[in-house]
Amino acid sequence: MALTAVVRIPTRALLRPWARLRDSALGWMEPVGGVEVSTQRFGSQRVLVEPASAAGVAVMTFKNPPVNSLSLELLTELVINLEKLENDKTFRGVVLTSDCPGIFSAGLDLTEICGRNPAHYAEYWKAVQEMWLRLYLSNLMLVAAINGACPAGGCLMSLTCDYRVMADNPKYAIGLNETLLGIVAPFWFKDTLVNTIGHRASERALQLGLLFPPTEALQVGMVDRLVPEDQVQSTALSVLAQWMAIPDHARQLTKNMMRKPTADGLLKKRDEDIQNFVSFISRDSIQKSLQMYLAKLRQKKG
Numbered sequence: 214m215a216l217t218a219v220v221r222i223p224t225r226a227l228l229r230p231w232a233r234l235r236d237s238a239l240g241w242m243e244p245v246g247g248v249e250v251s252t253q254r255f256g257s258q259r260v261l262v263e264p265a266s267a268a269g270v271a272v273m274t275f276k277n278p279p280v281n282s283l284s285l286e287l288l289t290e291l292v293i294n295l296e297k298l299e300n301d302k303t304f305r306g307v308v309l310t311s312d313c314p315g316i317f318s319a320g321l322d323l324t325e326i327c328g329r330n331p332a333h334y335a336e337y338w339k340a341v342q343e344m345w346l347r348l349y350l351s352n353l354m355l356v357a358a359i360n361g362a363c364p365a366g367g368c369l370m371s372l373t374c375d376y377r378v379m380a381d382n383p384k385y386a387i388g389l390n391e392t393l394l395g396i397v398a399p400f401w402f403k404d405t406l407v408n409t410i411g412h413r414a415s416e417r418a419l420q421l422g423l424l425f426p427p428t429e430a431l432q433v434g435m436v437d438r439l440v441p442e443d444q445v446q447s448t449a450l451s452v453l454a455q456w457m458a459i460p461d462h463a464r465q466l467t468k469n470m471m472r473k474p475t476a477d478g479l480l481k482k483r484d485e486d487i488q489n490f491v492s493f494i495s496r497d498s499i500q501k502s503l504q505m506y507l508a509k510l511r512q513k514k515g
């Protein structure tokens with residue numbers, strides 16, 4: 214079924230993006246000559262992209278059941294869809310969210326880093342790096358609508374966003390819990406956290422592998438806002454509407470100025486980071502820890 218519709222955004226609003234917010238607030242919807250905005254839903258098996266009702270905004274929904282673990286396929290699809298949005302200059306902001314009830318993302322797919330061969334670990338780690346670099350340096354405004362549990366790689370993904378809205382449900386937790394699995398968050402995970410919550414709080418959180426319930430996550434600055442579960446996405450969209458009022462070029466240059474030095478840390482030594490990861494994850498002791506952790510997860514039900 215064709216879902217394409219075309220909305221026309223006046224050229225003056227594209228030249229002055231902040232005018233769009235004001236114009237739409239005034240109920241100005243007249244289709245006058247301008248640039249075509251596709252409202253077509255696109256995406257792939259595990260990543261759905263839907264234009265939101267506000268012009269220039271899309272919602273990217275992860276649907277990799279049961280827990281949105283970041284498999285190689287999901288990572289690849291995420292990057293491809295993000296690139297599509299970036300290449301389509303009509304989009305300025307994206308909400309990232311999940312289709313898995315109660316789970317934003319369970320983080321890296323443990324079956325990708327457990328019981329495989331070094332070539333697979335290298336390929337997988339490159340995809341993890343790529344996901345982080347693309348999201349962290351994206352020119353788009355990214356808002357995470359965290360509608361469930363958000364450990365480890367899921368937390369990292371949300372930390373790449375410009376703003377985080379989380380469901381105020383004490384059952385959910387967010388954090389970089391790698392040490393609980395007997396593994397170590399790489400330096401760029403650490404840097405992303407430090408840039409968000411500061412050095413001391415990061416050191417404590419990383420050493421203890423803390424998973425913060427929503428209220429504590431808000432207190433420490435890991436998320437920016439808590440709302441009832443059914444308002445997570447709508448709040449994320451209204452936050453984006455506020456950010457849209459800022460001229461893109463100024464906001465993008467500012468974002469780049471804040472983030473590029475951190476990203477450069479990895480860009481300068483991607484291959485070395487891959488080698489470190491492969492040799493670390495291939496150790497027998499690490500593989501044993503991961504197998505035990507996976508077994509515990511699987512036993513939980515039994």
Ligand SMILES: CC/C=C\C/C=C\C/C=C\C=C\CC(=O)SCCNC(=O)CCNC(=O)[C@H](O)C(C)(C)COP(=O)(O)OP(=O)(O)OC[C@H]1O[C@@H](n2cnc3c(N)ncnc32)[C@H](O)[C@@H]1OP(=O)(O)O
Nearest residue numbers: 282319320321322323362364365366397399490493510511
């Ligand atoms: C010196 C340093 C050099 C280099 C750096 C080295 C190393 C760094 C390496 C890696 C960094 C990794 C970061 C990560 O992201 S690791 C992943 C961490 N994730 C977690 O700890 C989350 C684990 N999952 C959970 O806590 C829960 O599943 C939940 C809270 C997300 C959801 O709970 P539910 O009760 O709703 O669901 P479950 O019954 O627990 O799970 C359902 C199903 O899914 C499987 N599963 C869960 N999480 C994962 C996962 N991350 N990967 C793969 N599979 C997962 C779980 O086993 C169940 O499977 P079955 O149905 O039983 O088969």
